Amino acid sequence: MFLNQFLFLSAVLFCIGVxxxxxxxxxxxxxxxxxLILNAVNINMxxxxxxxxxLGGQVFALFIIAVAAAEVGVxxxxxxxxxxxxxxxxITEADLMKG
Amino acid sequence: xxxxxxxAALLVLAALFAxxxxxxxxxxxxxxxxxQKSAPYECGIIPGREPPQRFPVxxxxxxxxxxxxxxxxxxxxxxxxxHGDVGLFGLIAVLIFSAMVFESFVYLxxxxxxxxxxxxxxxxxxxxxxxxxxxxxxxRKVGLEGRYEHAPAKTAAASAxxxxxxxxxxx
Amino acid sequence: xxxxFVTLVAAEIERPSIDWHAIAPELILLGGGALVTVIxxxxxxxxxxxxxxxxxxxxxxxxxxxxTLWADGSGLPRGLWIIDENVPATGVWEGAFVxxxxxxxxxxxxxxxxxxxxxxxxxYMSEGDYYxxxxxxxxxxxxxxxxxxxxxxxxxxxxxxxxxxxxxAYLMAAWRKRDLxxxxxxxxxxxxGVFASAILLYGMSLxxxxxxxxxxxxxxxxxxxGESRPVITLGIVFTIIGFGFKVSAxxxxxxxxxxxxGAPTPLTAFLxxxxxxxxxxxxxxxxxxxxxxxxxxxxxxxxxxAAITMTVGNLIALRQTNLVRMLAYSxxxxxxxxxxxxxVYDGISDRATSAVVTYLVIYAAMNLGAFAxxxxxxxxxxxxxLSSYGGMFNYAPGLTLAMTxxxxxxxxxxxxxxxxxxFEVFRVLTEGNRTSGIALAVIAAVNSVIAAFYYLNIAxxxxxxxxxxxxxxxxxxxxxLLAAVGLxxxxxxxxxxxxxxxxxxxxxxxxxxxx
Numbered sequence: 155m156f157l158n159q160f161l162f163l164s165a166v167l168f169c170i171g172v173x174x175x176x177x178x179x180x181x182x183x184x185x186x187x188x189x190l191i192l193n194a195v196n197i198n199m200x201x202x203x204x205x206x207x208x209l210g211g212q213v214f215a216l217f218i219i220a221v222a223a224a225e226v227g228v229x230x231x232x233x234x235x236x237x238x239x240x241x242x243x244x245i246t247e248a249d250l251m252k253g
Numbered sequence: 254x255x256x257x258x259x260x261a262a263l264l265v266l267a268a269l270f271a272x273x274x275x276x277x278x279x280x281x282x283x284x285x286x287x288x289q290k291s292a293p294y295e296c297g298i299i300p301g302r303e304p305p306q307r308f309p310v311x312x313x314x315x316x317x318x319x320x321x322x323x324x325x326x327x328x329x330x331x332x333x334x335x336h337g338d339v340g341l342f343g344l345i346a347v348l349i350f351s352a353m354v355f356e357s358f359v360y361l362x363x364x365x366x367x368x369x370x371x372x373x374x375x376x377x378x379x380x381x382x383x384x385x386x387x388x389x390x391x392x393r394k395v396g397l398e399g400r401y402e403h404a405p406a407k408t409a410a411a412s413a414x415x416x417x418x419x420x421x422x423x424x
Numbered sequence: 425x426x427x428x429f430v431t432l433v434a435a436e437i438e439r440p441s442i443d444w445h446a447i448a449p450e451l452i453l454l455g456g457g458a459l460v461t462v463i464x465x466x467x468x469x470x471x472x473x474x475x476x477x478x479x480x481x482x483x484x485x486x487x488x489x490x491x492t493l494w495a496d497g498s499g500l501p502r503g504l505w506i507i508d509e510n511v512p513a514t515g516v517w518e519g520a521f522v523x524x525x526x527x528x529x530x531x532x533x534x535x536x537x538x539x540x541x542x543x544x545x546x547x548y549m550s551e552g553d554y555y556x557x558x559x560x561x562x563x564x565x566x567x568x569x570x571x572x573x574x575x576x577x578x579x580x581x582x583x584x585x586x587x588x589x590x591x592x593a594y595l596m597a598a599w600r601k602r603d604l605x606x607x608x609x610x611x612x613x614x615x616x617g618v619f620a621s622a623i624l625l626y627g628m629s630l631x632x633x634x635x636x637x638x639x640x641x642x643x644x645x646x647x648x649x650g651e652s653r654p655v656i657t658l659g660i661v662f663t664i665i666g667f668g669f670k671v672s673a674x675x676x677x678x679x680x681x682x683x684x685x686g687a688p689t690p691l692t693a694f695l696x697x698x699x700x701x702x703x704x705x706x707x708x709x710x711x712x713x714x715x716x717x718x719x720x721x722x723x724x725x726x727x728x729x730a731a732i733t734m735t736v737g738n739l740i741a742l743r744q745t746n747l748v749r750m751l752a753y754s755x756x757x758x759x760x761x762x763x764x765x766x767x768v769y770d771g772i773s774d775r776a777t778s779a780v781v782t783y784l785v786i787y788a789a790m791n792l793g794a795f796a797x798x799x800x801x802x803x804x805x806x807x808x809x810l811s812s813y814g815g816m817f818n819y820a821p822g823l824t825l826a827m828t829x830x831x832x833x834x835x836x837x838x839x840x841x842x843x844x845x846x847f848e849v850f851r852v853l854t855e856g857n858r859t860s861g862i863a864l865a866v867i868a869a870v871n872s873v874i875a876a877f878y879y880l881n882i883a884x885x886x887x888x889x890x891x892x893x894x895x896x897x898x899x900x901x902x903x904x905l906l907a908a909v910g911l912x913x914x915x916x917x918x919x920x921x922x923x924x925x926x927x928x929x930x931x932x933x934x935x936x937x938x939x
Contacts, residue, residue, distance in 0.1 A: 216327055216328065216331070219327060220327055220328065223320050223324035223325075224324075226317075227317045227318070227321045231317065234313060
């Protein structure tokens with residue numbers, strides 16, 4: 155079983171995702187970066203599940219896919235709301251409150 | 254603290270890598286930049302922020318709804334694989350699940366989320382209605398400070414009407 | 425691969441007998457929430473005035489099985505399935521859902537807080553021409569997630585419950601969709617929350633990989649290897665960081681003040697009390713059940729989090745001029761006190777759990793009360809600025825007295841509730857005379873003094889200073905808000921004068937792991 159390769163791929167995806175979340179200004183791109191992290195988790199789950207011959211990992215991955223869709227649905231709705239009111243999805247411009 | 258040693262080592266490595274990359278590019282990269290070169294390519298006034306991109310609002314909404322329902326169906330596949338083994342118990346469980354998903358579908362239709370065409374729900378009755386208008390911000394006592402604190406939001410109301418134009422042109 | 429899959433699922437699946445009594449609170453809330461949605465869909469505007477009442481009724485009805493389960497305490501802990509010697513174990517979800525004293529106390533807490541929050545929201549959420557029926561359906565969904573959370577003993581159910589709590593909350597934070605501040609509150613909360621879930625999941629995937637099982641008790645058994653391994657440490661650190669976002673621990677608190685200020689105030693109360701409690705419940709479940717043998721990894725990390733959370737929260741709260749923002753930062757600081765017992769849980773996990781739960785219960789009462797007073801005062805002053813509270817004693821003496829009780833309780837001054845919560849925390853910290861515990865107790869004590877300063881400053885404003893615009897007309901308080909203030913005042917006073925009432929409930933032995 156080539157577990158290490160899967161874990162390495164997932165770690166790389168995770169890092170790219172975290173980098174994207176921290177540096178991107180566009181709300182939609184931040185959501186896409188979060189999707190990358192979640193897919194890294196899915197790879198981990200399925201790889202570990204196959205390695206340990208346990209079904210739990212695959213079940214967990216299914217739940218993550220479904221919940222991620224709900225999260226992104228809500229996330230896009232909120233980004234759209236911001237766009238409607240401000241004509242911009244640049245999240246660094248959302249700075250009405252400080253302190 | 255031995256249990257945190259690998260993490261600390263990783264952090265130091267990451268910091269070192271970032272530091273070296275910055276120093277390396279600062280030392281090695283050629284610098285032949287002029288002011289004209291770094292200016293954004295746009296005529297007229299100097300832009301204050303990123304130029305607004307085209308953002309097809311209606312399509313995003315429908316795609317979003319589609320994805321949610323699409324993914325919920327993922328739970329039916331495992332059941333389909335073993336429906337013979339789980340029998341009536343599994344069937345009832347799946348029916349309850351489907352009823353819940355179906356309820357939200359009915360909800361969507363009744364709220365007009367799938368109505369195409371010109372926007373009807375989101376249209377404001379009048380341009381006099383401020384974007385951030387609530388009872389809290391509208392009713393106020395005479396003679397208090399901060400009468401105009403909601404003034405900047407007016408631009409939002411103005412821009413909302415632009416959006417309608419854009420959606421129309423996109424369609 | 426596919427061979428494994430087929431052999432695993434081809435195992436005999438018997439129809440398990442479900443313990444309906446044990447999951448009755450969740451089922452009632454699920455059915456009730458769906459019913460409210462259908463009623464709203466069919467009759468729309470005609471039943472709009474009834475929806476808040478219906479929702480609060482659902483919460484109260486769901487409380488009945490919680491009480492009967494508590495009274496029938498002999499059978500606890502119970503699971504989702506009735507364990508029968510004759511029927512072979514199914515192996516599906518077994519031990520993932522456990523009803524014990526601990527989860528029952530928390531279910532009661534969540535349902536009662538949700539009831540008070542519906543009282544606070546009535547009339548408030550529809551202001552500005554918003555259709556508010558959806559808000560109550562979202563609250564019901566979020567509370568359902570909390571109930572499931574308190575019984576979850578499995579990574580999958582903890583994750584699903586956490587998301588069920590959070591996703592409706594993102595929507596509710598952005599409730600005033602034409603108000604830029606509310607939009608911003610929702611955006612910040614959603615981005616940070618989703619990011620936190622992703623980090624949490626990565627940590628969970630590592631823990632799952634080591635143990636080969638998502639069940640917390642299996643994980644505990646698998647990582648009890650007597651040595652430290654980097655991958656275990658990494659998994660634990662990521663998991664705790666994920667929960668740190670949810671309970672707004674410094675440095676993962678950046679969303680909290682903006683979201684609290686921008687969101688509608690009843691929702692702020694919901695986030696500050698119920699949603700935060702759900703995060704703590706998840707943290708307790710994972711730390712106490714899955715990581716009892718990894719104290720050398722968990723304790724230093726939580727120690728640092730607790731210390732900086734209470735210090736930074738209090739220092740920033742000192743210089744706030746907006747009361748809602750101040751309460752937000754004070755909530756961050758209070759989260760530090762609640763984390764503290766978990767920094768010394770090794771060997772005394774039952775005492776640490778009971779201290780955290782005691783704190784959660786008393787904190788819910790006093791903080792909900794404080795937000796109720798803020799909502800009532802805003803009906804007259806239209807502002808949450810600190811200066812607008814001047815002279816309140818002149819025109820609303822009863823309200824001022826109630827707020828003073830809540831502030832004294834938040835500051836930890838006897839005889840009202842908060843002192844008992846702090847006392848329990850200090851007792852756990854000093855137990856066993858460990859240097860780390862006593863150092864944290866000293867930090868917490870210094871922080872209590874700093875906190876008392878800004879809490880009492882609000883009281884001073886209300887009692888002694890004149891009102892800013894000389895307007896001393898009385899405030900009309902609707903009955904729902906009056907009931908909310910009455911309930912929370914009673915709970916705050918009783919928990920302080922008769923701490924036995926709270927400690928009798930929270931003095932359970934331990935968080936039961938799944939069978």
